[in-house]
Amino acid sequence: MLQKRILLIVGGGIAAYKACELVRLIRKAGADVTCVLTEGGAHFVTAMTLAALSENPVHTTLWDLKNEVEMGHIQLSRQADLVVVCPATADLMARMAAGIADDLATTLLLATDKPVLAVPAMNVRMWQHAATVRNVATLRTSGVTVLEPDVGAMACGEFGPGRLPEPEAVLAAMQAQLAPSPPASLPLPLAGRHVLVTAGPTHEPIDPVRYIANRSSGRQGFAIAGAAAAAGARVTLVAGPVTLPTPPGVTRVDVETAREMAAAVQAALPADVAVMVAAVADWRTADAPAHKLKKDGSGTPPPLALVENPDILATLCRDPRRPALVVGFAAETDDVIAHAVAKRARKGADWIVANDVSGDVMGGTANTVHIIDAAGVDSLPEMPKDAVAQAIVARIAATLAATITNGTPA
Numbered sequence: 001m002l003q004k005r006i007l008l009i010v011g012g013g014i015a016a017y018k019a020c021e022l023v024r025l026i027r028k029a030g031a032d033v034t035c036v037l038t039e040g041g042a043h044f045v046t047a048m049t050l051a052a053l054s055e056n057p058v059h060t061t062l063w064d065l066k067n068e069v070e071m072g073h074i075q076l077s078r079q080a081d082l083v084v085v086c087p088a089t090a091d092l093m094a095r096m097a098a099g100i101a102d103d104l105a106t107t108l109l110l111a112t113d114k115p116v117l118a119v120p121a122m123n124v125r126m127w128q129h130a131a132t133v134r135n136v137a138t139l140r141t142s143g144v145t146v147l148e149p150d151v152g153a154m155a156c157g158e159f160g161p162g163r164l165p166e167p168e169a170v171l172a173a174m175q176a177q178l179a180p181s182p183p184a185s186l187p188l189p190l191a192g193r194h195v196l197v198t199a200g201p202t203h204e205p206i207d208p209v210r211y212i213a214n215r216s217s218g219r220q221g222f223a224i225a226g227a228a229a230a231a232g233a234r235v236t237l238v239a240g241p242v243t244l245p246t247p248p249g250v251t252r253v254d255v256e257t258a259r260e261m262a263a264a265v266q267a268a269l270p271a272d273v274a275v276m277v278a279a280v281a282d283w284r285t286a287d288a289p290a291h292k293l294k295k296d297g298s299g300t301p302p303p304l305a306l307v308e309n310p311d312i313l314a315t316l317c318r319d320p321r322r323p324a325l326v327v328g329f330a331a332e333t334d335d336v337i338a339h340a341v342a343k344r345a346r347k348g349a350d351w352i353v354a355n356d357v358s359g360d361v362m363g364g365t366a367n368t369v370h371i372i373d374a375a376g377v378d379s380l381p382e383m384p385k386d387a388v389a390q391a392i393v394a395r396i397a398a399t400l401a402a403t404i405t406n407g408t409p410a
């Protein structure tokens with residue numbers, strides 16, 4: 001981030017206090033930051049605080065003639081390398097999506113020709129409201145990177161998605177956005193390809209408040225989606241319930257249950273490659289009542305009848321629209337390779353990436369994988385999940401390049 005220039009728009013929400021910490025981190029990373037404080041934002045933090053932390057004047061109004069003469073709001077919006085909206089409130093995102101320019105912040109956002117990163121923070125119901133869902137989709141379609149909020153307890157006392165991601169995570173997203181793109185003369189290895197990735201666990205409801213889940217964090221699948229996008233692919237990431245930010249350039253479809261994931265995978269076809277990393281629940285409850293199950297005082301728990309979920313990977317492998325290359329994952333605790341070889345045949349996948357989850361791989365950041373294909377087993381050393389993702393994406397690119405003419409992967 002050295003010498004990059006950031007324009008930080010601070011919206012009006014309680015999470016605005018975290019913007020102060022973000023300013024400190026941006027300065028520490030060697031970048032210059034100029035803050036714009038909305039009228040709402042000024043109810044939560046002061047221009048003085050942001051000016052002191054950023055060591056730059058803070059802009060608050062469109063009608064400041066002195067600034068207009070010296071700089072002009074158009075110039076202010078364009079001299080930055082990246083525009084960050086943090087916190088991005090529901091109201092601010094609605095006005096951004098509608099193209100309204102009725103204050104300094106929204107005018108700058110409409111005038112800028114630089115990448116925009118929005119970091120939402122709001123009450124869980126406001127985040128899940130159809131209007132906000134629509135506005136976020138509109139913003140993403142028009143090229144704004146909208147981070148996923150964190151899930152947790154909120155200042156208003158409710159629980160769910162809507163918390164501002166921690167400032168360190170926002171800084172990491174900014175760094176990813178500012179990473180130099182490779183020279184245009186080097187064609188990206190997955191340019192023109194559509195890569196479909198599933199990631200995370202699924203939640204199978206027992207009743208309206210309880211569910212069956214597993215320990216998958218989604219990190220490996222998200223890393224693969226990010227690496228495929230960085231390699232130039234159009235990426236659809238079908239994500240189970242996880243709290244990770246969407247990797248830059250990735251189209252994310254959030255689902256909860258295995259059946260929703262199966263439908264989202266079908267809806268995303270056709271694709272050139274499918275990488276099915278999700279830890280899909282094998283079973284769901286036979287029927288989830290609409291009301292919360294209660295103890296009846298008899299001491300006998302209610303029966304929990306399970307039925308099998310669709311096997312998304314096996315179904316995709318039999319589909320007439322089967323992608324040319326289908327990669328499955330196998331999480332095993334014993335006899336890792338033998339089980340994975342059998343799984344490859346049973347499911348009809350081209351490759352199975354097997355990992356030993358007897359340690360703390362699920363939820364952890366490192367992974368040791370074996371890639372099983374028709375030719376045999378390729379065992380990679382233990383490495384961070386990001387590096388595993390890059391290795392898998394490089395292998396995918398090489399395979400597609402080698403089979404471009406006959407369309408049959410090795």
Ligand code: C5P
Pocket residue numbers: 198258276277278279280281282309310311312313314327328329330331343
């Ligand atoms: O059979 P198992 O769950 O171990 O297989 C793992 C692989 O199959 C993963 O690629 C996972 O995404 C996929 N899978 C699936 N649908 C299921 C179960 C697993 O797509 N119902």
